[in-house]
Amino acid sequence: MAGKENDNVELGIHETLELHEVTTQRRSNLLKAHMMDAIVKDPELKKLLRRERQNSEKAIDEIETFLP
Template sequence: MAEKKLAIHEILEIHEVLTMKQAALVKGYVSEPLIKDDQLKSIAQNHLSHTEKAIKELKELLPDRQ
């Protein structure tokens, strides 16, 4: 597969989304132990795993720093 080069504005947008996702992940990890309802806790844990996956995928889009 040919590697696509991202424009600088695309890289900056990915960084912005990545920063928001990482902040949400931290907030989720801090809040999760406070949740008492089992169904809500399950939803929060599912959200955390999806957020971790999204962060990994976003990082894969960024060019390697050398």
């Protein structure tokens, strides 16, 4: 998990729940891209899947800086 740069930010319960929902979706995307990478043969599709994994990992790290 990334450092807590945003410790001073206080979120409402609805905002916290929304961030958890977005994180859950990103984790799902990450898992799916990882599983698909094992079976995909097309190099361009593999490239897209790797980019999706990187983007999801980055988004998860960024979002987690806001969560308690």
